[in-house]
Amino acid sequence: GQQLNxxxxxxxxxxxxxxxxxxxxxSIFNTWLWYKQEPGEGPVLxxxxxxxxxxxxxxxLTAQFGITRKDSFLNISASIPSDVGIYFxxxxxxxxSYKLIFGSGTRLLxxx
Amino acid sequence: KAGVTQTPRYLxxxxxxxxxxxxxxxxxxxxxxxxxxxxxxxxxxxxxxxSETQRNKGNFPGRFSGRQFSNSRSEMNVSxxxxxxxxxxxxxxxxxxxxETQYFGPGTRLLxx
Numbered sequence: 001g002q003q004l005n006x007x008x009x010x011x012x013x014x015x016x017x018x019x020x021x022x023x024x025x026x027s028i029f030n031t032w033l034w035y036k037q038e039p040g041e042g043p044v045l046x047x048x049x050x051x052x053x054x055x056x057x058x059x060x061l062t063a064q065f066g067i068t069r070k071d072s073f074l075n076i077s078a079s080i081p082s083d084v085g086i087y088f089x090x091x092x093x094x095x096x097s098y099k100l101i102f103g104s105g106t107r108l109l110x111x112x
Numbered sequence: 113k114a115g116v117t118q119t120p121r122y123l124x125x126x127x128x129x130x131x132x133x134x135x136x137x138x139x140x141x142x143x144x145x146x147x148x149x150x151x152x153x154x155x156x157x158x159x160x161x162x163s164e165t166q167r168n169k170g171n172f173p174g175r176f177s178g179r180q181f182s183n184s185r186s187e188m189n190v191s192x193x194x195x196x197x198x199x200x201x202x203x204x205x206x207x208x209x210x211x212e213t214q215y216f217g218p219g220t221r222l223l224x225x
Contacts, residue, residue, distance in 0.1 A: 033213070033214075035216070040218070040221075041218050041219070042116070042118075042202050042204075042216035042217050042218045042219045043155075043202070043216045044216070045213065045214070045215060045216075048213050088155065090155075099145070099157040099160065099168050099170065100145075100157065100214065101157075102154055102155035103154075104154050105154065
């Protein structure tokens with residue numbers, strides 16, 4: 001199935017460091033979403049972006065909808081151990097299907 | 113407000129059997145989507161139901177089917193199970209059809225032996 005290109009695949013960082021991850025696509029998306037998934041649980045919505053150029057924050061998390069509408073990034077500032085998990089981007093194209101297309105995920109590990 | 117609930121949380125089946133998974137959306141949400149998550153393929157869209165009708169369908173064989181009831185609760189059925197059907201099956205609900213903001217349940221982990 002179609003997927004977004006999400007990078008990096010994994011990150012192992014020191015507590016307190018900032019983190020950045022991104023998603024790119026050859027297609028235009030109308031909506032970008034960022035989810036976090038912890039072991040044994042479903043993805044939890046972190047941030048939703050609806051307009052090109054939009055920059056939205058949720059606590060220590062900041063995400064941006066790329067101007068070209070083909071990319072998005074997520075930043076986590078001052079990481080803490082509970083940030084550990086897999087972060088997924090998801091995009092939606094307003095075509096006939098409206099279904100969400102997911103990136104392959106970024107696995108984040110934080111060293112205390 | 114309670115979140116999306118899925119039952120059962122874990123399931124072990126053997127090849128050839130069939131399985132039914134259940135999803136109760138957030139109260140007031142009318143759309144339910146189902147996804148399959150595997151390490152190799154990631155999150156793949158199965159189908160979306162709204163007002164008891166399947167509105168969208170992903171690229172899965174006909175062994176995968178679903179339905180939605182008048183109270184918006186949804187069930188997913190997989191017949192003639194194959195080893196490759198082992199996965200985490202996630203249900204997500206949203207207020208309306210093609211609503212971007214989907215909220216996921218904890219998933220049902222299915223193991224096919």
